[in-house]
Amino acid sequence: MNYLDTVVQGVLLGGLYALFAAGLSLVFGIMRLVNLAHGDLIVLAAYLLLITASVLGLSPFVAAAAVAPLMFGIGWLLQRHVLGRTLGADILPPLLVTFGLSIALQNALLQGFSADSRRLNSGALATASIDLGPVSVGVLPLLTFASAIVVIIALNQLFYRTELGRAFRATSDDADTARLMGIQPQRIFSGATAIAMLVVTIAALYLGTRANFDPSIGPARLIYAFEAVIIGGLGSLWGTLAGGITIGLAQTIGAAINPEWQILSGHIAFLLVLLLKPRGLFPRAFD
Numbered sequence: 001m002n003y004l005d006t007v008v009q010g011v012l013l014g015g016l017y018a019l020f021a022a023g024l025s026l027v028f029g030i031m032r033l034v035n036l037a038h039g040d041l042i043v044l045a046a047y048l049l050l051i052t053a054s055v056l057g058l059s060p061f062v063a064a065a066a067v068a069p070l071m072f073g074i075g076w077l078l079q080r081h082v083l084g085r086t087l088g089a090d091i092l093p094p095l096l097v098t099f100g101l102s103i104a105l106q107n108a109l110l111q112g113f114s115a116d117s118r119r120l121n122s123g124a125l126a127t128a129s130i131d132l133g134p135v136s137v138g139v140l141p142l143l144t145f146a147s148a149i150v151v152i153i154a155l156n157q158l159f160y161r162t163e164l165g166r167a168f169r170a171t172s173d174d175a176d177t178a179r180l181m182g183i184q185p186q187r188i189f190s191g192a193t194a195i196a197m198l199v200v201t202i203a204a205l206y207l208g209t210r211a212n213f214d215p216s217i218g219p220a221r222l223i224y225a226f227e228a229v230i231i232g233g234l235g236s237l238w239g240t241l242a243g244g245i246t247i248g249l250a251q252t253i254g255a256a257i258n259p260e261w262q263i264l265s266g267h268i269a270f271l272l273v274l275l276l277k278p279r280g281l282f283p284r285a286f287d
Contacts, residue, residue: 005135006256007249012137014228014248015145016210018241019203020221021228022151023196025240028229030172030192031087036098039222040105041197045071045204046213047109050118060120060209068201075197079190087189102218109215120208144206148244151199152237158195159237168192227270233280242281246273 024038035041045067052063082101086093128139159165167188170178175185207213207221224247231246232239247266254265273281 002135006252008135008137009141010249010252011245012141012145012248013252014241014245015141015148016203016206016244017224017228017247018148018244019144019151019199019206020225021232021240021244022148022155022237023199023203024222024225025229025232025235025237026155026196026199027193029235030168031189032091032172033083033087033094034091034098034226035083036095036222037101037105037218038098038200038225039220040102040109040218041071041074042200042204042207042221043109043213043215043218044105045197045201046120046208047113047118049120049201049204049208053120060122060205064201064205068198071197071201072194075194075200076190079193080186083193084186084189102222106215106218113215115214115216117212117214118208119212120205122209126209140206140210144210147202147206148241151202152241155195155199155237164191224266227266231270231273231280233283236280236282239280239282246281 020039020042024035027033027035027038048067048070049060049063052058052066053060056063056066058066078101082097083094086097122140125140125143129136130139130142157165159168167178167183170181171183171185171188178188179185224244227247228240228243230243232241232243246269250269251262251266254268255262
């Protein structure tokens with residue numbers, strides 16, 4: 001077994017999981033809302049990319065520029081007219097509504113696209129690699145990891161360097177006091193969900209170019225995203241990247257030992273972190 005190659009591939013895989021998790025972390029950090037439909041929204045974005053790329057004859061990366069505003073609008077409307085009505089002291093209504101949304105999305109996609117698996121055509125990028133001596137790194141995994149870092153840097157800059165970010169943090173800390181200061185929490189929440197859908201579009205782009213997808217895989221993406229957020233620590237975007245890398249490393253090392261252990265190894269790593277550090281590796285609130 002080439003241990004160095006295993007570690008490198010695990011780290012790069014962690015970038016994909018971090019992209020899955022970043023939008024979920026963003027929404028939870030601001031609204032304390034666990035969106036059980038998050039994985040299915042990633043799959044929805046992947047199908048929108050597939051349609052746009054096929055109909056217009058575009059590469060998936062160009063199609064993402066067209067789909068991103070659409071997903072932004074979907075996020076805004078979803079929060080404004082569905083999720084926003086469930087927010088409150090009781091955590092059960094958001095869970096029930098997002099669970100129902102997950103089921104509805106899966107069945108709608110199944111009806112529209114059948115159960116056949118699909119894949120975004122990335123052309124030569126699908127097999128392109130860079131030789132780094134002892135290891136060979138795929139261009140797509142490298143782009144995925146680089147995109148995850150860019151997304152997390154951009155979200156951190158948004159939160160801590162902009163007026164909108166200050167409104168996000170104020171609303172997250174105390175929505176009633178923020179309202180007295182002239183901030184409209186409903187608009188802030190809608191904006192946060194819309195931004196999360198932009199991240200979902202990027203995650204869907206790399207999901208679709210690196211692997212096959214079908215209408216039923218959303219819950220599995222949600223589990224990876226949820227585990228990455230918990231491992232990294234609630235409220236920490238850089239922790240989300242660390243959580244994704246932890247799962248990616250556990251899966252690649254497990255697969256190198258025995259291919260049947262790949263998925264199980266990631267879940268075991270999640271449980272170990274929960275036992276040793278229940279608040280995650282880098283717990284931090286949005287303040």
